[in-house]
Amino acid sequence: MNHIRYVEYDAAHRQDFVFDLPKGHDCWLLLLLRTPALFGTPDRLQEYPAGSAVLFAPYTPIYYRACGAQYINDWCRFDSDEPPVVSFPLFGIPFSLPDAEYCHNLFQLLTWKNSFPGRENERIIDQLLSLLFFELREAVGKSALAGSPSRFQDLLSLRKAIYNSPQLSWSVARMAEMLHLSEGYLQTVYRQAFGFSCMDDCIRARIRLASDQLLYSEKTVAETAEFCGYRNVEHFCRQFKQYTGLSPREFRRARGTFPDV
Structure with missing residues (x-):
């Protein structure tokens, strides 16, 4: 089952924004970059473009920072034991999304549904997350194409x-x-x-x-x-x-x- 702890879209941060969590979260963290950002370790960073996504597994180091005048992302902290999540083919490394706007729209729907608890909304949230991870897995497979x-x-x-x-x-x-x-x-x-x-x-x-x-x-x-x-x-x-x-x-x-x- 999927359970969202918190989800937000178009979260904006200043140019000095740094996220440094050496021991990681006790849950999953999914990011969708709306602007470019730097990922890696403090002494070895690589820039990734807007339209990239990255999934961090529980208890794994997380380090990223802004690389422009502003950093904007969609993000979600959640719990899951679902196969599409736990067997995801790529952790901690951003990858490009063929249709980032579609994934952004899914983040918006997740945020709106998560804001109003209820049995039906929980079912819809679970389905939306499953759909989002279907898109993400497909994106990893297509990232080297074209x-x-x-x-x-x-x-x-x-x-x-x-x-x-x-x-x-x-x-x-x-x-x-x-x-x-x-x-x-x-x-x-x-x-x-x-x-x-x-x-x-x-x-x-x-x-x-x-x-x-x-x-x-x-x-x-x-x-x-x-x-x-x-x-x-x-x-x-x-x-x-x-x-x-x-x-x-x-x-x-x-x-x-x-x-x-």
């Missing part, structure tokens, strides 16, 4: 844009220009990061949108194709069947949602 944390963040932003608006006229050339990369390099790092080529991901996003429209709208197949960014309905039908195993009409008929149009 060359640098900022590069991975750019790729993640591109992928979000594709899935948010798959109907746009996406092309490798357009995506490469957005990220200021060569087309060949973009395709290489995108596949390394997500397991698919950028154009294959675009097609998957379009098919996902088309499936939703076929199930929950009265659009014809031709209207669905146009809505999802296809200029040619035959091409849409071929691609839809390639990815789902059914033609658009078969897909709609199999679920019996709207007439066969």
